[in-house]
Amino acid sequence: xxxxxxxxxxxxxxxxxxxxxxxxxxxxxxxxxxxxxxxxxxxxxxxxxxxxxxxxxxxxxxxxxxxxxxxxxxxxxxxxxxxxxxxxxxxxxxxxxxxxxxxxxxxxxxxxxxxxxxxxxxxxxxxxxxxxxxxxxxxxxxxxxxxxxxxxxxxxxxxxxxxxxxxxxxxxxxxxxxxxxxxxxxxxxxxxxxxxxxxxxxxxxxxxxxxxxxxxxxxxxxxxxxxxxxxxxxxxxxxxxxxxxxxxxxxxxxxxxxxxxxxxxxxxxxxxxxxxxxxxxxxxxxxxxxxxxxxxxxxxxxxxxxxxxxxxxxxxx
Amino acid sequence: xxxxxxxxxxxxxxxxxxxxxxxxxxxxxxxxxxxxxxxxxxxxxxxxxxxxxxxxxxxxxxxxxxxxxxxxxxxxxxxxxxxxxxxxxxxxxxxxxxxxxxxxxxxxxxxxxxxxxxxxxxxxxxxxxxxxxxxxxxxxxxxxxxxxxxxxxxxxxxxxxxxxxxxxxxxxxxxxxxxxxxxxxxxxxxxxxxxxxxxxxxxxxxxxxxxxxxxxxxxxxxxxxxxxxxxxxxxxxxxxxxxxxxxxxxxxxxxxxxxxxxxxxxxxxxxxxxxxxxxxxxxxxxxxxxxxxxxxxxxxx
Amino acid sequence: xxxxxxxxxxxxxxxxxxxxxxxxxxxxxxxxxxxxxxxxxxxxxxxxxxxxxxxxxxxxxxxxxxxxxxxxxxxxxxxxxxxxxxxxxxxxxxxxxxxxxxxxxxxxxxxxxxxxxxxxxxxxxxxxxxxxxxxxxxxxxxxxxxxxxxxxxxxxxxxxxxxxxxxxxxxxxxxxxxxxxxxxxxxxxxxxxxxxxxxxxxxxxxxxxxxxxxxxxxxxxxxxxxxxxxxxxxxxxxxxxxxxxxxx
Numbered sequence: 001x002x003x004x005x006x007x008x009x010x011x012x013x014x015x016x017x018x019x020x021x022x023x024x025x026x027x028x029x030x031x032x033x034x035x036x037x038x039x040x041x042x043x044x045x046x047x048x049x050x051x052x053x054x055x056x057x058x059x060x061x062x063x064x065x066x067x068x069x070x071x072x073x074x075x076x077x078x079x080x081x082x083x084x085x086x087x088x089x090x091x092x093x094x095x096x097x098x099x100x101x102x103x104x105x106x107x108x109x110x111x112x113x114x115x116x117x118x119x120x121x122x123x124x125x126x127x128x129x130x131x132x133x134x135x136x137x138x139x140x141x142x143x144x145x146x147x148x149x150x151x152x153x154x155x156x157x158x159x160x161x162x163x164x165x166x167x168x169x170x171x172x173x174x175x176x177x178x179x180x181x182x183x184x185x186x187x188x189x190x191x192x193x194x195x196x197x198x199x200x201x202x203x204x205x206x207x208x209x210x211x212x213x214x215x216x217x218x219x220x221x222x223x224x225x226x227x228x229x230x231x232x233x234x235x236x237x238x239x240x241x242x243x244x245x246x247x248x249x250x251x252x253x254x255x256x257x258x259x260x261x262x263x264x265x266x267x268x269x270x271x272x273x274x275x276x277x278x279x280x281x282x283x284x285x286x287x288x289x290x291x292x293x294x295x296x297x298x299x300x301x302x303x304x305x306x307x308x309x310x311x312x313x314x315x316x317x
Numbered sequence: 318x319x320x321x322x323x324x325x326x327x328x329x330x331x332x333x334x335x336x337x338x339x340x341x342x343x344x345x346x347x348x349x350x351x352x353x354x355x356x357x358x359x360x361x362x363x364x365x366x367x368x369x370x371x372x373x374x375x376x377x378x379x380x381x382x383x384x385x386x387x388x389x390x391x392x393x394x395x396x397x398x399x400x401x402x403x404x405x406x407x408x409x410x411x412x413x414x415x416x417x418x419x420x421x422x423x424x425x426x427x428x429x430x431x432x433x434x435x436x437x438x439x440x441x442x443x444x445x446x447x448x449x450x451x452x453x454x455x456x457x458x459x460x461x462x463x464x465x466x467x468x469x470x471x472x473x474x475x476x477x478x479x480x481x482x483x484x485x486x487x488x489x490x491x492x493x494x495x496x497x498x499x500x501x502x503x504x505x506x507x508x509x510x511x512x513x514x515x516x517x518x519x520x521x522x523x524x525x526x527x528x529x530x531x532x533x534x535x536x537x538x539x540x541x542x543x544x545x546x547x548x549x550x551x552x553x554x555x556x557x558x559x560x561x562x563x564x565x566x567x568x569x570x571x572x573x574x575x576x577x578x579x580x581x582x583x584x585x586x587x588x589x590x591x592x593x594x595x596x597x598x599x600x601x602x603x604x605x606x607x608x609x610x611x612x613x614x615x616x617x618x
Numbered sequence: 619x620x621x622x623x624x625x626x627x628x629x630x631x632x633x634x635x636x637x638x639x640x641x642x643x644x645x646x647x648x649x650x651x652x653x654x655x656x657x658x659x660x661x662x663x664x665x666x667x668x669x670x671x672x673x674x675x676x677x678x679x680x681x682x683x684x685x686x687x688x689x690x691x692x693x694x695x696x697x698x699x700x701x702x703x704x705x706x707x708x709x710x711x712x713x714x715x716x717x718x719x720x721x722x723x724x725x726x727x728x729x730x731x732x733x734x735x736x737x738x739x740x741x742x743x744x745x746x747x748x749x750x751x752x753x754x755x756x757x758x759x760x761x762x763x764x765x766x767x768x769x770x771x772x773x774x775x776x777x778x779x780x781x782x783x784x785x786x787x788x789x790x791x792x793x794x795x796x797x798x799x800x801x802x803x804x805x806x807x808x809x810x811x812x813x814x815x816x817x818x819x820x821x822x823x824x825x826x827x828x829x830x831x832x833x834x835x836x837x838x839x840x841x842x843x844x845x846x847x848x849x850x851x852x853x854x855x856x857x858x859x860x861x862x863x864x865x866x
Contacts, residue, residue, distance in 0.1 A: 173721060180713055184709045188772055290414060
């Protein structure tokens with residue numbers, strides 16, 4: 001990232017953390033949602049964008065984090081202390097899924113992840129300790145939105161920082177190599193399974209942390225909410241709309257998708273059309289700008305530069 | 318002995334349906350190396366079209382297939398010409414783009430069904446829905462028997478088409494050796510459009526069949542997409558026979574577990590996936606080059 | 619007592635369906651040697667390399683590298699032990715720069731460099747292969763000659779004990795071939811054992827200590843270049859498809 005970009009990121013992070021001093025509860029709620037979306041999008045991007053392994057089953061990790069937090073809190077643990085076991089459990093589950101799943105190449109892996117998400121949702125609705133399909137409630141206790149807000153925003157900043165660090169590291173280069181040519185990467189000594197598993201576990205843990213914070217703020221969870229396929233869908237949609245495999249892309253995508261969710265879909269006329277909007281967005285991005293908003297911005301910048309530069313080779317071509 | 322017969326009869330009946338739906342996925346993959354993620358949405362749409370023909374016009378669901386098939390063939394070809402064709406081509410392996418694009422199509426279809434038919438649970442009740450007959454001492458529902466007969470007939474008809482007509486031979490040639498077939502002058506665009514249409518026709522008819530057996534909503538079809546995928550991983554996508562074999566394996570395992578163990582019905586999908594994963598672990602270098610490190614005859618991108 | 623060979627292959631075979639691509643091949647390569655592998659198209663040369671480095675699993679046979687049996691080990695583990703190949707059809711990571719491509723080898727090969735030491739290793743390899751000026755260019759923008767050198771550079775960056783070069787001179791002009799020959803000599807001087815598949819028989823003869831000839835998956839000759847190229851069996855094998863002397 002450039003120096004300018006880093007400065008902008010730091011300013012945005014400070015502004016988000018300081019926002020409670022200036023803004024009202026409604027706006028802060030929207031920002032909380034945005035931070036939640038940023039965590040999901042940036043974390044998914046580590047496996048889906050950097051390593052090119054597109055998973056449609058991430059709601060499983062979100063749900064594991066949320067359920068761990070509620071169930072352990074009900075047994076008397078401090079809710080924030082439950083975040084760590086939730087993250088570890090999700091990471092462990094990601095390895096269990098990944099060991100057979102990563103034997104499948106690219107798109108085949110993707111289909112298998114739909115099944116994993118489904119299986120987890122069904123399991124959570126069918127066993128008794130999760131409260132079945134009616135869900136579970138957090139124990140009555142002190143609810144402090146201010147604290148919840150800071151935790152979510154802090155985690156969002158951490159998730160973006162982790163993604164940025166991964167991308168610059170040798171680990172990140174291994175993931176990029178795997179995305180572009182897995183056999184070529186193996187030929188140079190990259191243990192592709194190991195790095196895929198590591199990326200999967202890292203992103204699963206981050207998503208589970210977000211799930212735990214979600215449960216702490218909402219106080220109530222049910223399989224229909226946290227294991228929802230639509231949630232898995234918006235997790236994928238955000239980085240793709242913004243620019244898959246980049247750092248800024250998931251942020252832009254989270255902004256766009258959560259704005260759609262919070263503003264557009266609140267309009268009665270559009271409430272029943274969100275799949276049109278999501279599906280349409282996906283189709284448009286894939287067909288016209290696979291690099292998402294980041295790619296679009298790049299094209300616009302290049303066009304502007306061409307337009308402002310004096311024509312050197314007029315008539316050529 | 319009765320239980321064994323129950324498993325045998327039910328597996329065979331289920332396999333017919335499974336083969337019908339899996340073939341829709343297999344033919345598109347075979348010709349275009351694209352996994353049609355919209356498969357689930359098209360099955361769902363097939364169920365609703367069959368429902369509308371039945372409730373509005375009184376067409377029996379099993380006669381409706383003669384309309385649903387051609388309708389979805391046309392729909393699939395149109396979908397190919399307007400959307401799928403514009404995808405950037407990705408050589409031999411299916412691209413992530415194609416998967417996500419068709420995922421988008423699936424979402425749009427779901428929303429379409431939601432707006433037209435609402436989100437309420439629907440089902441088709443004919444005079445024979447609740448009837449059952451005894452087959453080798455096993456009670457089987459009349460709709461299940463009809464579904465088996467219909468899918469058997471359609472797969473035989475398809476096999477005949479693939480073996481005798483020019484288009485059918487071209488589809489088989491492209492499936493078996495894409496590069497050689499294209500070099501031999503087969504019109505890839507044409508064949509792709511037909512294959513996509515055929516895949517959608519089979520998905521639509523399979524959806525119609527499902528509608529006579531199960532209740533459905535716009536969200537319907539996901540678990541059947543997963544089953545279809547499981548079948549083509551098990552059986553390969555080279556031939557109708559392979560798909561049928563994969564379908565039979567899945568049906569036998571599911572029915573055996575249902576009869577001999579007390580696994581709840583709601584866990585069926587989880588079982589399908591356990592089978593899929595088990596197959597992947599047991600046959601790492603096995604089927605159709607799907608797997609990591611399988612030798613592939615693919616050049617550089 | 620002669621030193622143990624670095625690479626020792628016994629009875630290596632690979633079957634694809636009904637085709638026996640490699641049909642039981644034995645050979646040894648000594649440490650520091652340049653070992654050429656030639657043969658008509660379809661003789662099984664690339665398949666042989668694939669089996670050596672673990673990209674393909676041999677149907678039968680044994681491969682010992684630095685005293686260890688390596689058949690059945692994954693490709694990345696064999697690469698990390700120091701046996702690495704280049705690909706005949708170049709396969710760079712197109713969205714990465716030349717420097718990043720080479721860094722993959724430096725990070726994950728036998729050298730396992732990180733941080734500043736990786737940067738130094740990458741720089742050194744880029745200098746040796748003449749790619750230093752193109753370090754920041756995206757791999758997708760290189761010429762075919764540069765891509766061939768990048769393919770070698772990435773493999774060299776893994777710091778291999780033995781390097782399997784698969785037709786690195788294919789598609790190059792005479793000037794570039796001379797450069798490639800010089801590069802291979804320099805690689806050997808740097809202490810790396812070299813196995814090379816090559817169509818340009820003169821170029822192979824010029825750099826190899828010994829040559830092995832494959833035909834239909836079988837070894838039909840092995841020995842010093844001059845002796846092998848005048849072997850009647852070799853001449854006949856080539857007359858069936860192409861004359862070795864014309865190939866360069």
